[in-house]
Amino acid sequence: MEMKLLVQYVGDLEEDKVLNLLKDFVAMNPTQDEADKVISACQEGMAIVGDRFERGEYFVGDLIFAGELMTESMDILKPVIAGSKNGNLGKMVIGTVAGDLHDIGKNIYRGMVEALGLEVFDIGIDQPASAFVEKVREVKPDVLGMSGVLTLAIEAMKQTVDALKEAGLRDDLKIIVGGNPMTKDACEYIGADAFTTNATEGVRIVEQWLK
Ligand code: B12
The missing domain is CATH 3.40.50.280 (Cobalamin-binding domain)
Structure with missing residues (x-):
């Protein structure tokens, strides 16, 4: 997946584009390592949201929306980040x-x-x-x-x-x-x-x- 594009879409709060990218990504059966990179890209995108909020370009409503977008994103990514070990560590x-x-x-x-x-x-x-x-x-x-x-x-x-x-x-x-x-x-x-x-x-x- 093109990480730069994901960072940009998260920063721009392009919900459909973000979710579609992530769905395609999960469908490719990615490794844990690839999933880590995607999470980092989401985090980077959220930093852009934060910067725009600080500069007055985004408002609290946008932060809330960004939060919802990340929650939806993590729901999609769950199968590739969360295994099913039984909690005995x-x-x-x-x-x-x-x-x-x-x-x-x-x-x-x-x-x-x-x-x-x-x-x-x-x-x-x-x-x-x-x-x-x-x-x-x-x-x-x-x-x-x-x-x-x-x-x-x-x-x-x-x-x-x-x-x-x-x-x-x-x-x-x-x-x-x-x-x-x-x-x-x-x-x-x-x-x-x-x-x-x-x-x-x-x-x-x-x-x-x-x-
Ligand atoms: C989404 C968001 C919100 C959402 C949160 C929704 C939610 N359910 O969490 C809402 C709308 C509620 C919100 C509210 C506010 N926010 Co806010 N928000 C953000 C934003 C855009 C993204 C945060 C985020 O989710 N990042 C993505 C995640 C994945 O990254 P992360 O949290 O760092 O987590 C990673 C690691 O740190 C680590 N990690 C996290 N926790 C833990 C714990 C352990 C144990 C470990 C090992 C690792 C770990 O793992 C994660 C993955 O790698 C940030 C901007 C930014 N730069 O982060 C501002 C930001 C944090 N918010 C900010 C502000 C000012 C506010 C408000 C005061 C706004 C307002 N005027 O009302 C309120 C405060 C509410 C409160 N009392 O907490 C400021 C904070 C400034 C400061 N230095 O204190 C920021 C930095 C924006 C900015 N640049 O101004 N916000």
Whole structure:
């Protein structure tokens, strides 16, 4: 598939063209590697949407539409990104942190770690530290994943890790944070074990941990 074209169609919010490209792509029985490239292209297209929003060319309605377009896109891609392993590699709790309603990236990542063979407990969006603490206490996961794309997510993630420490739950837990604003500095500030802006890399990190 022509990735540049996909990036452009996502950026232009050309729903029919995007969905048709993806349907043709899935029909070709692509490899996981090819599917990863398509996800990256979608992410790149969404960055264009974000830039146009920032420049005042797109409005909140366009962001909402972009979100719906990505959800539809991931539904089409599901058969090629999500396998059907039975969740015996380990357990993971995942959620989007307080104040942040973005969940497209989290959902993509969840599909990929499920395909890897983890049992995933997704607590949803805009979840306060206390909700993460509760779920971790209940499920005792091997890994905690926190997602956030707003700058303010960094602070919310730090508060969540602090709350886990206070509850005595931090030490037996590997923590990975994901989303566009994540950097090495942010990761250190938050007190997480790893960070990424890329779901595939996030899968590799967790796979390494659980081996
Ligand atoms: C779609 C979208 C929305 C949709 C979200 C729909 C949904 N269900 O998620 C809606 C309309 C709700 C929305 C709302 C808002 N948005 Co918005 N949105 C976007 C947009 C265009 C795309 C985000 C996206 O889905 N990207 C595609 C995914 C695939 O990428 P990703 O999230 O990075 O995920 C990948 C990796 O990071 C990783 N990953 C993600 N999570 C995790 C977790 C783990 C554990 C791991 C390992 C990996 C991982 O895997 C994914 C695949 O590789 C971005 C622009 C951008 N540049 O991203 C703005 C953007 C994030 N939004 C922005 C803003 C400002 C807002 C609003 C404040 C707008 C408003 N005025 O109302 C609100 C805030 C609502 C809130 N409180 O959260 C800003 C944020 C600015 C900032 N620095 O804080 C951005 C950057 C746009 C911009 N350039 O101005 N938005």
